[in-house]
Amino acid sequence: MTISRRNFVRVGGAALALPLLGKGVFAQAEKLKIGFIYVGTINDNGYNYAHNQGRIFVEEALGDAVETVYVENVPEGPDCERVLRELAQQGCKLIFATSFGFGDSVVKVASQFPDVAFEHATGYMSGPNIGLYNARFYEGRAVCGTIAGHMSQTGKAGYIGSFPIPEVIMGINALALSGRRVNPDFTVKPVYISTWNDPAKEADAARAMIDQGIDIVAQHTDGPAALQVAAERGIVGGFGQGADMSEFAPETQLTAIIDHWGPHYLASAQAVIDGTWEPGNTWEGLKEDVVQMGPYNDKVPADVVADAEKVRLGQIDGSFHIFTGPINDNTGTERVAAGVVMTDAELLGMDWYVEGVEQPA
Structure with missing residues (x-):
């Protein structure tokens, strides 16, 4: 049998809250x-x-x-x-x-x-x-965005998303915020392909965005097709998603978000x-080793690696949180006041884009 990746289901309202069973109910006497x-x-x-x-x-x-x-x-x-x-x-x-x-x-x-x-x-x-x-996952995007902000020559990144759900929007926003921390003119163009894994759609989306001037490609889809297109087109680079994809684009993957x-x-x-x-x-996330970062490509300059590591380690020790205000949305409206850190509940309901993210068509 074969499985397909997460089709989008729009959700709303409160989570179903039911009483917990006591300990010992699921004890195993055999394998x-x-x-x-x-x-x-x-x-x-x-x-x-x-x-x-x-x-x-x-x-x-x-x-x-x-x-x-x-x-x-x-x-x-x-x-x-x-x-x-x-x-x-x-x-x-x-x-x-x-x-x-x-x-x-x-x-x-x-x-x-x-x-x-x-x-x-x-x-x-x-x-x-x-x-x-x-x-x-957004913690890894903050590391990737730091690299993108430093290395992009056009100041434009593309982001191939599956569906516009909070999990994906959160990653787009983290990439943009971290990129703009380095380069205030850095922008992110998101494109949704309405599937989690379709190599042809991922490749087409990457080609289209490269034609429009992006030179860094990120993704929240499952395969390496976008990285392979980035390698073929010779742009600055991109990031593996879910696993180290460097074997498919060894000169192009700058690092990867690894789900552990x-x-x-x-x-x-x-x-x-x-x-x-x-x-x-x-x-x-990173602190618990459930999110890991792949090796940095040799083409990533030492000072950029140092800044990326500062972001990675800061998220582990709690000294850095990418969703700390002031944060404006892409219409210029303040969403998070200066010094305020967004709560988990706010992140899990995120349905808006930060400044620097183009509104998807």
């Missing part, structure tokens, strides 16, 4: 079977590949104490619901649904299998046996084995 469902292929060299590396991380850490299974290319909707149900019926006691659009199916199936622990990546609907987990899901998956699996699992809600 723990864990299921993973991916919206794309594990060979996408990006988001789904990174989740599958997390699965392997658990296997290597826990050995014979666990058995893992996975299903690729699962589209949101009825097919997702069916796959989740089949995994539960096959004896999986911990199931990870790794795409935002799986949320409705997780809620429905979890209610039918109260003795199974479900965890939903980048989601918002919890339940008595549904945990949530996410990564602060293994520690979270291991902690959840061990908690189920120990009988201490509870439906938590985690949003971790």
